[in-house]
Amino acid sequence: MGRAKDIIVRVIQSKTANAFIKKCHYSGKVVNNSSLHFGAFLDGKLHGVMSFGSPTIKRKVLPLVKDTNWNEMMELNRMAFDEYLPKNSESRCIAIAIKLFRRNAPHIRWILSYADGTQCGDGTIYRASGFKLTGVKKNTGILRLKSGEIAASITFNKGKHILKQNGRSGRPDGSEYLEGFQLRYIYLIDKTCKITVPILPFSAIDEAGARMYKGKRPGSEVVSRPVLQQESGGANPTSGLKEMAVLDGKE
Numbered sequence: 001m002g003r004a005k006d007i008i009v010r011v012i013q014s015k016t017a018n019a020f021i022k023k024c025h026y027s028g029k030v031v032n033n034s035s036l037h038f039g040a041f042l043d044g045k046l047h048g049v050m051s052f053g054s055p056t057i058k059r060k061v062l063p064l065v066k067d068t069n070w071n072e073m074m075e076l077n078r079m080a081f082d083e084y085l086p087k088n089s090e091s092r093c094i095a096i097a098i099k100l101f102r103r104n105a106p107h108i109r110w111i112l113s114y115a116d117g118t119q120c121g122d123g124t125i126y127r128a129s130g131f132k133l134t135g136v137k138k139n140t141g142i143l144r145l146k147s148g149e150i151a152a153s154i155t156f157n158k159g160k161h162i163l164k165q166n167g168r169s170g171r172p173d174g175s176e177y178l179e180g181f182q183l184r185y186i187y188l189i190d191k192t193c194k195i196t197v198p199i200l201p202f203s204a205i206d207e208a209g210a211r212m213y214k215g216k217r218p219g220s221e222v223v224s225r226p227v228l229q230q231e232s233g234g235a236n237p238t239s240g241l242k243e244m245a246v247l248d249g250k251e
Contacts, residue, residue, distance in 0.1 A: 003042070004088045009096040012039035012046070020049045025080040026120050026215065034077055038100070040085065040093045048081035048089065050097055055112060064134065064186060065110050066194040076113040079125070090125040101189055109190035117210045118142050118180025119150070124213060126185040133200045135184030136208045146174030153177070181210035 017037035018030045033053035040048030052074040055061045061075075062068045081090055101108045113131065115123030118139045127133070141153045156172060183205065186195055205211055211218055 003086045004092040008041045017049045031077040047084045051078035072109045091128045094129040111187040115183040117212045122212045131185035131187045139180045139182040142178045143175045
């Protein structure tokens, strides 16, 4: 594992996390639902962030794991690491974050995350970290605008954008949907939990033609990813995790 074992993971404030994500995440955007942020430190400096929060539409994802109460799961909705961190850093940091949940927030029983196989990757890190693949579907929610900027199509069904389009919702003229996939992953912190949807073999990624790594599909160029806008958001860490002590790589 090399120097990855020297990484220190601890809870950080949203202001610090969001600034790092805007700089280092491929989308340039934060998620407003993020409420808990872990920072990955090496040689005394921040080099990675993992942000967790409630899913946008929680009622749709709670049934993915049997008998889940509203406060028993979180979504890993942003993960950004810079090039300073060594090999295996991402899986190492996820493992430490899960330890911190077990120790300080035992009511969190499982974690949901999505891999963006349209712009980023198919979830190599999640598979290396023990997540289960539970969905591979074509992504029909990301647009390339006429200007070349990229945005979620749902953005143009919101009030401020409808006003800009003279009361018309829907995708702007001259925009096009990006081809790609969204992959859904679940990690059971509580191993007694039962996933209610089929667990897919990783070979399903190749069968669907969804393979992607660092924004590049086999035999293709990197997908261009200029972003529409940067968003602010993210609350302070929840009380059950706010006072976490540092858990270093030796524990």
